[in-house]
Amino acid sequence: MNHSESVLSGWGRIGVLGHERRSENLREASRDAVLSRGLGRSYGDSALPPPSAREVLGTALADRLLGFDEGTGILHAEAGVSIEQLNRRMLPMGYFVPVTPGTQFVTMGGAVAADVHGKNHHVAGCFGEHVTRMTMRVASGEIVSVSPNENADLFWATVGGMGLTGHILDVEFAMKRVPSPWIYQESWRVPDIDAYIDALAEGAKKFDYTVGWIDCLSRGKNMGRGILMAGDWAKPEQAPSRYPSPLPKLSMPFELPSFALNPLSIKAFNFGFYWKHLAQHQQGLVHWQTFFYPLDMIRGWNKMYGPRGFTQYQCVLPAGDQRRSARRVLDVLSREGGASFLCVIKDCGEQGQGILSFPMKGISIALDIPVNDRTQKLIDTLNEVVLEENGRIYLAKDQFTRPEHFAAMEPRLEKFRQVRDRWDPTHKIRSAQSVRLLGDRP
């Protein structure tokens, strides 16, 4: 196929000239590749090629499980295995991934590269904490084994390193034994941001999984109102004996026109979502897909944002005066009119060991922002607030942050650069994102 005109993009659908070449054999295909890409669910330019390369290695066809130790729960998987495949194949056996983000269309390689976190971050940390070993092809062409004890510098630079330290070929990590394939969920309507921060802290004490959705358009005394959801895997005596049946798949077959998402429609959605939760408190059993992956049920939901695409802004604000810092971020949003369909809030546990791993003790806020002419300014303003509050942003979502903002947010960057330079002095392995943020050659 003639690739000269093809466009590759992240989940936010803002593309660059380029394409991916998928291969079942990562050992072969990684030899000259500039970057590995999983299922392309990072929102921004993390998995896009630098301008001069145009081609990335797609890993999704390398989807075999290479071994499983029932005693330790350690699973050995090729880098292209997705969480969706693991859920389909291993949940019936009573195992679930130790950490999952809000989509199951994420490969093991991607989960390590972004060091993904989930609703259980306060108890389980990030994905990288559960990884025991990996095989990588590094820039020199050599194939190396990395673990917390073996080439540990490379291991921890790779965890959260956005694929910039080498190609991940296979991953060993601990699966989590679950008592049943059902989720026991409780949810609350929360009136404002202060109550939210208290409720998250309270929920974290009782539940392994917590997350909140905020109505970003509410202002004044209602600012930060939303729904808090918390859950645990149901105990066998709480759960039906049957296995949950697959949920129907819907899909968004075409782009919505740009005007479909406007302040009014977004406001209506948020209002509806909040008041749909009529009772102040609800509880009961829910399907694991409903609980972990509500958006996965609509394939291609990213087309909702129309032809210009969208970006997601996710930052973490350190513990301390979170009430003020969270309010400041929400303030910028309502002032700059960055109406967001979806605003997700989550309290994070301790920072992980991945050198550039995103979460830190504090509160994380994630917002979808449809792209328009004001987006760059909005992101800049948000970043300035986050900088002042000593927070940082999540690279897996980013496409707009300026390099000077990123450098100022990341005192850990120097350490990352040192390890990367040791293993890849010429920065052979790089991405559109590393060209933008780390000054790699195009």
Place this chain on the structure above:
Amino acid sequence: MKTPRKIVLLGATKGMGRALSRVLSARGDLLFLLGRDEEDLAKTQADCAVTGSEPVGFALCDLEDPTGFDAALGAADLALGGFDTVIVTAGMFATQDALERDPVLAARVLTVNFTNTVVFCEFARKMLLARGGGALCVFSSVAGERGRKPIVIYGASKAGLSQYLEGLDHKFRASGLRVLTVKPGFVHTGMTEGLKAPPFAGEPEDVARTVVHAIDAGKAVVYAPMPWAPIMAVIRALPRFVMRKVGF
């Protein structure tokens, strides 16, 4: 539960064969894997073993080398204690452009997909008939349904194969041999990587489930994934002057 099948699978390491091996092992069928690369076969064996019954073994078998067919099927028969099902997903694809440019490549594709697959099936069906029958499931393609511009040569190889399989079904069904011709449409696998996917492109998992169901039901022909059956019904009905005009 029904008694597990004893299955020989040629092409188990890639694409739809890989997906089939997972579905079959997950429901407890016994598998013997045939393929071209030992390391690759060992990985698929391990992959199946994590979530199903471990395939009892594997052996090298290459559709480009018919001299190895008898021995490979013999090894499978021994390891399984007599197989009752043979599945062939292996095949070879190249674009029409590449095949027009390189007649040697064209000869290889025609030989692998038609001549040698027929020879392999002849070995397999004799062994099955000798024990009173069984199931023979072979992946042909919707490409064999009509002469079409983008797949003239590949389509011809699959047309020949489909014709052979139909004849086999007519001749031996009464003797207990159930021949299933699988006609996949566009499926996202390593084989189709780099090709522009049409609407209704499917995933190997969907094909695998459809095919397992069709084998169990004793069907003669199955299209997969789902929408391809009506699509092909339309394409088969198009008059020649229309086919000459259109680009597919």
